[in-house]
Amino acid sequence: MQNLEELDALQQEGLKALEALNNSAELPHWYREYLGRKGRLTTLLRGVGNLSAEERPLAGRRGNEVKKALEDAFQTRQDSILAGELEASLDEAVDITLPGRPLTPGHLHLSTRSMRNYREIFAEMGFQVYEAPEVETDENNFTLLNIPPYHPARDMWDTFWVNDEVVLRTHTSPGQIRCMRQYHPDPIRVILPGKCYRFEQITPRSEHQFYQIEGLAVGHNIRMTDLIGTLRQFAEKMYGEGRRMRIRGSYFPFTEPSVEVDMDCILCKGQGCRVCKHTGWLEIAGAGMVHPVVLKNGGYDPAEWSGFAFGMGVERPAMLQHGIEDIRYFYGNDLRFLRQF
Ligand code: PHE
Numbered sequence: 001m002q003n004l005e006e007l008d009a010l011q012q013e014g015l016k017a018l019e020a021l022n023n024s025a026e027l028p029h030w031y032r033e034y035l036g037r038k039g040r041l042t043t044l045l046r047g048v049g050n051l052s053a054e055e056r057p058l059a060g061r062r063g064n065e066v067k068k069a070l071e072d073a074f075q076t077r078q079d080s081i082l083a084g085e086l087e088a089s090l091d092e093a094v095d096i097t098l099p100g101r102p103l104t105p106g107h108l109h110l111s112t113r114s115m116r117n118y119r120e121i122f123a124e125m126g127f128q129v130y131e132a133p134e135v136e137t138d139e140n141n142f143t144l145l146n147i148p149p150y151h152p153a154r155d156m157w158d159t160f161w162v163n164d165e166v167v168l169r170t171h172t173s174p175g176q177i178r179c180m181r182q183y184h185p186d187p188i189r190v191i192l193p194g195k196c197y198r199f200e201q202i203t204p205r206s207e208h209q210f211y212q213i214e215g216l217a218v219g220h221n222i223r224m225t226d227l228i229g230t231l232r233q234f235a236e237k238m239y240g241e242g243r244r245m246r247i248r249g250s251y252f253p254f255t256e257p258s259v260e261v262d263m264d265c266i267l268c269k270g271q272g273c274r275v276c277k278h279t280g281w282l283e284i285a286g287a288g289m290v291h292p293v294v295l296k297n298g299g300y301d302p303a304e305w306s307g308f309a310f311g312m313g314v315e316r317p318a319m320l321q322h323g324i325e326d327i328r329y330f331y332g333n334d335l336r337f338l339r340q341f
Contacts, residue, residue, distance in 0.1 A: 132175030172214035180298025218307035255288025
């Protein structure tokens with residue numbers, strides 16, 4: 001019977017071809033050719049229908065035997081090829097004597113570290129942290145801080161405008177308004193840390209983004225001496241005992257009276273050096289008593305309530321402390337700089 005011979009031949013040929021395969025990529029081709037839906041065995045078995053009634057069962061049984069034999073052989077061959085390849089890949093790729101690849105965990109940015117320092121020191125003095133947005137309304141950034149439209153004091157802050165009513169905050173002071181409006185008529189003692197933006201020429205001394213720490217206290221009988229005492233305490237915790245402070249009259253639209261606060265130079269201890277421009281003093285804050293108009297805008301009656309506010313830079317003191325000559329390093333993303341801190 002021709003059909004049975006053909007089946008035998010197919011089995012022989014299939015087994016031989018299977019032995020001749022070299023790698024796993026060839027396995028699917030073999031499978032498709034011999035056992036696939038349009039493969040050679042299927043084609044042969046289709047002819048079984050044309051055989052006589054006696055021959056048909058014989059050929060059918062033989063067909064199933066061939067199919068089983070080829071499938072078993074395929075499985076065995078596939079297992080052995082894959083095992084061989086795995087073995088080979090292990091031999092090549094894993095050299096357990098190589099040194100490990102070091103993990104390089106990052107660390108905090110200098111600005112972040114400074115900010116955390118400020119937060120800790122003020123937390124010890126009972127100040128909570130109030131976070132306010134970096135994108136602000138003109139109203140909060142200026143108008144409600146007693147700087148109406150077209151007031152010349154707006155020139156103190158070169159401003160990035162988002163549109164006619166929205167700005168990138170030029171200082172952290174607009175947070176004062178948000179905080180007061182949220183917490184009045186309760187007393188307040190908060191710091192407001194955050195990033196600020198100014199539309200300025202970038203130079204070694206000025207960036208268009210930088211951090212500030214704002215402070216705000218609102219209560220009954222809060223006085224100028226509370227402000228000075230708070231800043232003195234801060235300076236000693238941050239820069240060491242026995243600091244000297246100096247208060248100079250100044251102007252901010254949202255404080256009255258307004259002052260600038262100096263501390264004896266941390267490098268020369270007040271002797272005079274290049275860093276303090278031979279004055280012996282470094283400015284650490286703009287500050288003052290919260291202006292009655294601002295208290296009112298925040299929801300507090302200035303006849304009953306008073307408060308102090310201050311604003312401090314973060315990068316400049318860090319520069320002085322670490323001898324950093326150019327503020328642009330803070331955002332330059334140069335690892336040679338960042339890794340030093
Ligand atoms: N917001 C002021 C500035 O950026 C600093 C300041 C804050 C002054 C609070 C007084 C009170 O220049």
